[in-house]
Structures are given as C-alpha cells and as structure tokens.
Amino acid sequence: MTKVGTGMTKGNAGMTKVGTGMTKGNVGMTKGGAEMAWLQRARNPLFFESVFIYDGRMKRLFALVTMLSIIPGLAVAAAFDYPMRAEAVADNVYAIITPTRELPNAGNGGWNSNSAFVVTDAGVLLFDSGSSAGIGEAIKNTIATVTRQPVRWIVNSHAHGDHWLGNAAFADSVEGIFATAEVIDAIERDGAGWVGRFDRMTGGVTGDSVILAPDRSVDRETELSLGGETVVFMLSGGSHSPGDLMLWLPRVKVLVSGDVVYSDRMPSTNAGDLRQWIGMLDRLQQLQPRVVIPGHGAVTDISGLDRLHSLLSQLWAAVEEGVDEGLSDFEMLPRVSESLAPFRSHYPGLDEKLRRDLSHVFLQVEAAAFE
Ligand SMILES: [Zn+2]
DSSP states (O other), X not given: OOOTTTTOBOSOOOOOOOOTTOOOOSSOOOOSHHHHHHHHHXXXXXXXXXXXXXXXXXXXXXHHHXXXXXXXXXXXXXXXXXXXXXXXXXXXXXXXXXXXXXXXXXXXXXXXXXXXEEEETTEEEEEOOOSSHHHHHHHHHHHTTTOOOOEEEEEOOXXXXXXXXXXXXXXXXXXXXXXXXXXXXXXXXXXXXXXXXXXXXXXXXXXXXXXXXXXXXXXXXXXXXXXXXXXXXXXXXXXXXXXXXXXXXXXXXXEEEEEEEESSSOOOOSSSOXXXXXXXXXXXXXXXXXXXXXXXXXXXXXXXXXXXXXXXXXXXXXXXXXXXXXXXXXXXXXXXXXXXXXXXXXXTTHHHHHHHHHHHXXXXXXXXXXX
C-alpha cells in the first residue's frame, strides 16, 4: 500500500456527479453548474489526486498500518489451484467468474464470489478481491494474463468476507481501496472474524489472510475518472447489505453489481432491505446495461435484472399474503416456497436460503403493513 494519504483532503465529502441519465435516489446526487465544473476538473488526472475525500477518517490510516500484521493462531494457507480465467465482457473490461454456487468450502478453496476488472492506461481497477490473500494472488495472476498494468485501485462492494479478503495481495501496487463508510467500519470491526470463519469452512485452505481495509470512503453516488475511464460508484441503499457499492461503466454500459445481483444462485436476503432492493433493480434496469457482472453467478444482462426483480417481488408478495392472513413465518414457509416454484431451477439453493432468511423478510413485510 503506497502513499495512502497523499493528496487527500479533509472535510466536505462532496464527490458528486452529473448526467448519465440516472434518476434521483437516496444517494445524494446533485445536478447543477458547480457540480459540472467539478466534473470537468475531475476528468483531469492531475486533479484526481487531490479530490479524494478522507472525511476525517485519519485513524484509518493508522489502522491500515497496524493491521498489516499476521493474525496469530490460524493455519497457514494450503496451496490451491483456482481454475480462474479472465472473461472479456467489453472493451478493456473483464469478469472472473467462479463456477461454484456454494458457500466457501474445501472443495472450492473458498473461491465462491466473482471479481471484475477494468484495464486503463494508468493501471487496473479491480472490483472485489475474493475470500483470501491466496485468492487475491490468483486474481492477480489472472489479470496478468491480459495486461502488464498493476492493480492501482480496488472497489470492495460490501463487507462480507468473500468480497475483500484478497485485498492484501495487491498491497504492493494499490493506491486506493474504495468502499462506503459502513463497509469500512464493518471490515474493521468484523474482519478478523471472517478470516477465521473461512479458514474453518475451507479446512485451512484460505489460511491467515492479512487484512487490508478500504481507505477511501464513498458516501454518495460519485463519478470519477480513473486512468481516463469514467466510472460511477452507485450506492444500493442497503438493498442486499448495509453499504453495498456498485460500479457503472457508462462507456461500455457494463454494470458491476456486487451482490445486489445474483444471476443464477438464490440471493441472501438476511442482511438487506427487500423493498429497497426491488426498487433499486428498477433503477438498474433503467440504465439499460449491456452486461451485468453479478456478485454470484454467471455474467448476465438486463434479463438477469428482470428475473431477479420478479423473484424478489414474488417473495415479497407471498410473504405479504401470509402476513395478511395472520400466519407466522414458520407457518407460511411451505406456501411461500410453492409460490417461488417457477424460479427454483434458475436459483439453486432457493429453499435452503428461504428457510434461513424468511424470518428476516417476514419482519420487513410486517413492519411495512403498519406504515
Ligand atoms: Zn457475496
């Protein structure tokens, strides 16, 4: 990690954007002359270094340094041959898609989530870095099959350990790791827990990953120029989990969604806000993406957004029907499961996750009934 604090300015976390046809949401986007001027300057790479906002989080600089130490007591990672390849989805944009639809285990070596990367003239932007430093190394080797550029920026979509524990593999080249403040807090609070949990789940394959926490806080929808590529950070409003961050690439109309989209695996709905999520999928459809790289599952397109919207809408409607009839979550489980039958073949793990997550959805639907 080099020069983490260089050029950062404190105060006014005013990274805003204009244009690109986005609708207003919960993310504080503004339009107007001042922002347009800002945008012009932001497109100047010389200006770029000075626009990062650290919003008073100087303590994180020190946390970052102190966390660069091995967590004692965990097994040393075993060598594992991850079957990764860079899948070109658009000009200079690649997906690294895991074949598994399961949680981290010994068989998949803990590699159960997708990554994506954008090659620019000034370095690589990596979105999510996997479940361990070893998986991060494998991602690094996979990126090297298409470019000699180093990873200069990382985006961590959310705080679940399968999306950021590989950060440490890029410590020698990365200049900034982006996440929302909620996610940075969660990683600093729970990071070591994720390391131990995955090590146990994989029988020691993921080992003792060093924690390299994000250091650049994104608190609203933000457009930046990174290496000449225009990127838009989008917030989901806690759709899938608190502080989810997505990446929109307007030049190629690629959406890198993190876990706000699961293309062919049942999404986890136990940490999010289902109604917000359904509305967010509407908004993502309005972007008319040509390609969607999901957090889990195969690369998809707008049809994957549409299908997930239908699934989550049906889930909400079925639970609402049960609540209206005064059923408990346990009592309504069979009929909710039955109503989702048309989706079962497309979303492996549907019943397993429904059993686990239904009580969470139930509480949201019940609360909505009293609004
Ligand atoms: Zn995930």
